[in-house]
Amino acid sequence: MKGLELLLLPLLLILKDVSAQWNVWMPRDISAMTNSCVVIPCSFTYPSGIRPYRGVHGIWYFGHPYPQLFPPVVYKSRTDIVHESYKGRTKLLGDLTQKNCTLLINNVGVEHSGRYYFRADLGGANIYTYPDFTKLQVLDQPNINVPEEIISDQSLDLTCYVPDNCPDMSPQIHWMYTDYLPNPLFSPDNVEDSNTAVLSSTLTFTPKPMHNGQLLGCRVHYENTTFVYERLISLDIKYAPRTVWVNVSQEVMEGSSVVLHCDVDSNPTPSITWFFGDTELMSEVASNSSLPLDNLTPEEEGVYTCVGDNGYGSMNTSMYLAVNYPPREPWINESLMVLEGSSVALQCTSKGNPMPTLTWLKDGELVGTITAEEWSVLELHKVTPQAHGVYRCLAENEHGRASNSLNITVEFAPVLVDDSKCTIVREGVQCVCIASGNPEPVIEFYLPDLNITINNSNNPFNYHTYSDGYTSTGIIKLQDKGERGNNGDTTVHVHCSISNMYGSETIRLELQQEKKFMMAVIVGTIGGVAVIAFIIAAVRYVGQNNKKENGNPGQDVGSKVENPSMFYSAVKKDKQSLRKKVGDDSDYQSVGPMAGMERQELNYAALEFLHGRHLEGGFRRADGDTSDYTEIKAK
Ligand SMILES: *[C@@H]1O[C@H](CO)[C@@H](O)[C@H](O)[C@H]1NC(C)=O
Ligand SMILES: *[C@@H]1O[C@H](CO)[C@@H](O)[C@H](O)[C@H]1NC(C)=O
Ligand SMILES: *[C@@H]1O[C@H](CO)[C@@H](O)[C@H](O)[C@H]1NC(C)=O
Ligand SMILES: *[C@@H]1O[C@H](CO)[C@@H](O)[C@H](O)[C@H]1NC(C)=O
Ligand SMILES: *[C@@H]1O[C@H](CO)[C@@H](O)[C@H](O)[C@H]1NC(C)=O
Numbered sequence: 001m002k003g004l005e006l007l008l009l010p011l012l013l014i015l016k017d018v019s020a021q022w023n024v025w026m027p028r029d030i031s032a033m034t035n036s037c038v039v040i041p042c043s044f045t046y047p048s049g050i051r052p053y054r055g056v057h058g059i060w061y062f063g064h065p066y067p068q069l070f071p072p073v074v075y076k077s078r079t080d081i082v083h084e085s086y087k088g089r090t091k092l093l094g095d096l097t098q099k100n101c102t103l104l105i106n107n108v109g110v111e112h113s114g115r116y117y118f119r120a121d122l123g124g125a126n127i128y129t130y131p132d133f134t135k136l137q138v139l140d141q142p143n144i145n146v147p148e149e150i151i152s153d154q155s156l157d158l159t160c161y162v163p164d165n166c167p168d169m170s171p172q173i174h175w176m177y178t179d180y181l182p183n184p185l186f187s188p189d190n191v192e193d194s195n196t197a198v199l200s201s202t203l204t205f206t207p208k209p210m211h212n213g214q215l216l217g218c219r220v221h222y223e224n225t226t227f228v229y230e231r232l233i234s235l236d237i238k239y240a241p242r243t244v245w246v247n248v249s250q251e252v253m254e255g256s257s258v259v260l261h262c263d264v265d266s267n268p269t270p271s272i273t274w275f276f277g278d279t280e281l282m283s284e285v286a287s288n289s290s291l292p293l294d295n296l297t298p299e300e301e302g303v304y305t306c307v308g309d310n311g312y313g314s315m316n317t318s319m320y321l322a323v324n325y326p327p328r329e330p331w332i333n334e335s336l337m338v339l340e341g342s343s344v345a346l347q348c349t350s351k352g353n354p355m356p357t358l359t360w361l362k363d364g365e366l367v368g369t370i371t372a373e374e375w376s377v378l379e380l381h382k383v384t385p386q387a388h389g390v391y392r393c394l395a396e397n398e399h400g401r402a403s404n405s406l407n408i409t410v411e412f413a414p415v416l417v418d419d420s421k422c423t424i425v426r427e428g429v430q431c432v433c434i435a436s437g438n439p440e441p442v443i444e445f446y447l448p449d450l451n452i453t454i455n456n457s458n459n460p461f462n463y464h465t466y467s468d469g470y471t472s473t474g475i476i477k478l479q480d481k482g483e484r485g486n487n488g489d490t491t492v493h494v495h496c497s498i499s500n501m502y503g504s505e506t507i508r509l510e511l512q513q514e515k516k517f518m519m520a521v522i523v524g525t526i527g528g529v530a531v532i533a534f535i536i537a538a539v540r541y542v543g544q545n546n547k548k549e550n551g552n553p554g555q556d557v558g559s560k561v562e563n564p565s566m567f568y569s570a571v572k573k574d575k576q577s578l579r580k581k582v583g584d585d586s587d588y589q590s591v592g593p594m595a596g597m598e599r600q601e602l603n604y605a606a607l608e609f610l611h612g613r614h615l616e617g618g619f620r621r622a623d624g625d626t627s628d629y630t631e632i633k634a635k
């Protein structure tokens with residue numbers, strides 16, 4: 001009330017100045033809660049020259065100042081006649097003679113909201129309606145002053161207002177739903193403005209994002225009444241994104257499709273932007289966003305980041321998307337030609353996810369270590385001809401395998417193949433010389449006794465050569481029977497020369513030996529059905545002739561000699577030297593030089609076809625299995 005007086009002091013001074021005129025003072029706006037009351041403070045003046053006739057009277061109108069429009073009469077001092085809706089509700093608190101027109105309206109309702117005009121009636125023609133008015137607002141809820149923007153973590157003041165213009169009823173303000181607010185502070189206040197009073201209570205606290213959407217209420221209660229007024233508000237608390245959720249990192253297969261999700265908790269709704277590495281993929285304003293990724297390729301493996309930004313702040317979360325795929329066809333060296341004895345390193349690499357293991361296979365057999373390195377290196381040291389082959393690098397991971405191969409071709413000096421030899425055949429002597437080498441060896445025969453070389457371009461004999469890959473075969477047939485020695489014995493000196501760009505060698509070919517030949521016959525016949533039949537027949541034959549041939553030591557030899565295959569004799573001019581021993585290894589090896597020394601003594605190429613001839617001496621084996629030679633005498 002002190003405040004009110006202070007406020008009125010300058011006002012009264014003004015009133016004095018204007019006291020000689022028709023003037024009224026009342027608050028422009030005043031409010032009241034429904035069912036409560038309101039006192040509209042009012043004072044007025046009239047020209048000093050006017051002498052009120054039969055007292056000072058006054059009328060309060062609702063809505064319009066002019067009686068011609070028949071506005072509802074709120075109060076009338078001359079009579080008790082008032083408008084229906086004000087009957088029993090109004091009372092003039094002021095003393096009109098004191099120019100005090102203060103009005104009380106009890107039990108106001110919303111329908112009483114509106115303008116109130118005062119009309120002074122001083123008698124006679126001195127009746128005047130002041131144009132100034134009070135606008136009454138009847139509320140059924142208190143007011144809460146809510147800042148336009150409430151920002152999380154910043155101190156917030158919320159003020160609840162209730163009019164306090166009813167002297168008999170004192171409002172009380174309580175805040176509702178404040179139990180979970182952090183350290184709420186309540187400060188009641190009573191504000192008077194323009195001679196109207198407002199009771200308020202200010203709630204102070206620091207809101208958090210979790211309080212967004214929470215209800216708060218202001219409850220007004222009048223003591224000793226049942227009247228309760230409430231206003232609820234929902235807090236709209238702005239906060240920067242506080243969580244950004246995206247899918248956890250994961251592995252998917254190439255070609256598959258995935259949808260990544262991002263959920264951002266923020267107020268207001270953020271703009272969600274997806275990044276792949278540093279590249280922006282898409283952006284939208286939403287609380288959640290889906291990023292569809294179709295038909296994934298390995299290039300799409302990487303970090304995906306979801307950024308939420310709503311102007312109050314930004315936050316991001318990343319995930320790693322791994323795109324798995326089976327190994328790609330490995331890269332390996334080109335096929336290579338390698339010189340025997342040199343070293344090479346083969347390299348292999350393949351892409352795949354997870355990183356493939358690399359394995360080396362040579363001709364299907366595992367040779368290289370398994371490694372999980374990006375590059376696998378297979379080193380071949382001092383390669384031999386056996387290193388020749390197909391080298392395959394196999395890349396494997398849990399999703400599949402792929403391989404690639406290269407060929408290694410080893411170049412090497414010619415090597416004589418064991419099968420090289422001379423044999424006696426029906427037409428004479430056939431010598432076969434087989435050599436392997438790369439490039440394929442050239443084969444020449446040399447007949448030292450005749451001092452002639454036999455090759456493709458110089459071929460007086462029956463000479464054939466052919467090649468099969470890295471193996472060359474030369475065949476020569478000697479049929480010259482005219483050079484038989486005096487005693488009819490024959491021998492042969494045939495040298496085979498094998499050569500290519502990396503080397504050459506000359507070897508003397510040996511006559512095939514009888515033992516080996518027999519073994520060949522036996523081995524060659526095993527397994528043949530026809531042969532089984534033959535054996536049965538032979539057993540019978542032996543049984544029939546057993547007695548007849550018993551005790552004949554020459555039988556074995558004879559039966560062998562009758563075989564169409566040929567035996568060849570080394571014959572010396574010297575008749576005493578009918579035997580040539582070749583059984584022992586050292587002798588065998590030294591045949592070449594020995595032959596050279598004895599060149600003058602030996603006759604070359606006297607061939608005899610033994611079939612059907614009388615066999616004088618037969619042949620004799622040396623004792624012991626290790627012996628490897630035969631002596632043959634033929635006539
Ligand atoms: C008018 O009358 C009311 C009620 O008696 C009183 O409270 C108020 O102070 C008076 N106003 C003036 C200006 O005297
Ligand atoms: C309410 O009633 C109690 C007793 O009934 C009284 O003491 C108190 O003054 C009253 N309050 C008001 C505002 O009338
Ligand atoms: C990401 O998460 C969402 C929601 O949980 C789910 O529907 C979706 O399948 C997930 N995406 C992937 C690729 O896991
Ligand atoms: C995603 O956002 C939309 C609106 O933006 C909403 O309707 C939907 O419920 C949200 N989904 C999830 C899983 O939050
Ligand atoms: C993600 O957030 C970090 C800080 O938390 C920031 O350094 C980075 O730049 C953000 N990334 C993006 C794409 O916004």
Ligand SMILES: *[C@@H]1O[C@H](CO)[C@@H](O)[C@H](O)[C@H]1NC(C)=O
Nearest residue numbers: 332333334336344345346347
């Ligand atoms: C195999 O390829 C690698 C990589 O190109 C190369 O360094 C290496 O010399 C090659 N090896 C051979 C034997 O050519």
Ligand SMILES: *[C@@H]1O[C@H](CO)[C@@H](O)[C@H](O)[C@H]1NC(C)=O
Nearest residue numbers: 334335389390405406407408
């Ligand atoms: C390796 O040699 C084989 C024949 O022996 C051939 O079929 C294949 O194509 C060759 N591979 C390469 C990679 O040259």
Ligand SMILES: *[C@@H]1O[C@H](CO)[C@@H](O)[C@H](O)[C@H]1NC(C)=O
Nearest residue numbers: 447448449450451452453599
């Ligand atoms: C072999 O013949 C060649 C000519 O073709 C000749 O030069 C050489 O002296 C002869 N050698 C012998 C041992 O007769």
Ligand SMILES: *[C@@H]1O[C@H](CO)[C@@H](O)[C@H](O)[C@H]1NC(C)=O
Nearest residue numbers: 442444453454455456457458
């Ligand atoms: C065949 O031998 C003769 C005589 O030794 C020689 O001159 C000729 O060059 C040889 N030819 C080939 C193709 O080796």
